[in-house]
Amino acid sequence: MSVLSFLATLIPSTRKLQMLRAAHDVYVTIVAQARQPFLYIDGGIEDDVDGRFDSIVLHVALMVHRLDVDEAGKTEAEALAHELIGVFNDDMDRNLREMGVGDLSVGKHVKKMAQAFFGRFNAYREALKTRDTVALNDAIHRNVYRGRDVDAAQIEALGEYAMAYRDFLDTQETQRLAAGKLDMFDYAFTSKGETS
DSSP states (O other): OOHHHHHHHHSOOHHHHHHHHHHHHHHHHHHHHHTOHHHHHTSOOOSSHHHHHHHHHHHHHHHHHHHHTOSTTHHHHHHHHHHHHHHHHHHHHHHHHHTTOOHHHHHHHHHHHHHHHHHHHHHHHHHHHHTOHHHHHHHHHHHTSTTOOOOHHHHHHHHHHHHHHHHHHHTSOHHHHHTTOOOOOOOOBOTTSOBO
C-alpha cells in the first residue's frame, strides 16, 4: 500500500462527513426534544443526570428504531443511525469530562453507557415493532423511572407519548433526516394519559 493510499483511508469521505454533520444536527434536535419541560413536570422523569440520560436514550432509541425499519431509504437510514449512535457516545464522553470524570476512567463509563443504551434500545425495539404498549410501559418503568414507585397512569402517559413520538418520526422523510433536518414534536399530556 502506498503512502497516499494509506492517507486516503484516514480521511473520511465527503459523504461520511455529510452524514456525520446530519447526525449531529438530528442529535441536537433529539436532545432538545428529550429536554422538553413537560417530560419532567408532567411525565415524572427525574430532572437529574440519570433522568436526563434516560430521556435522551429513549428519544435516540426511538429515532434509531425509525431508521432501522426504513426500507425505502435503507442505505441512508443505516448510515445515519450508525453516525447518530457515534454522536451520542461522543456526547456522553464530553459530558462525563465536563462533570469531572478523570481521563483514565471516561472510557469505562462510556462503555457502560453504551451498554445501557443498547440494553434499553433492545427492550424498546421489540415493543415498538409490535406496538405492544404493555411491554413498552414495562420497559419505560424499568429504564426511565428505574423501577421506582410511579403512578401507573403516569407510566402509561409517557408510553403514549413515546408511541406518538414514534409515529411522528415515521412522518419525517429519510432524505430530510439525512440532511440533518428533524422537526420538533409538539405534544402535551397530563399525568392521567389524556393528550391535548
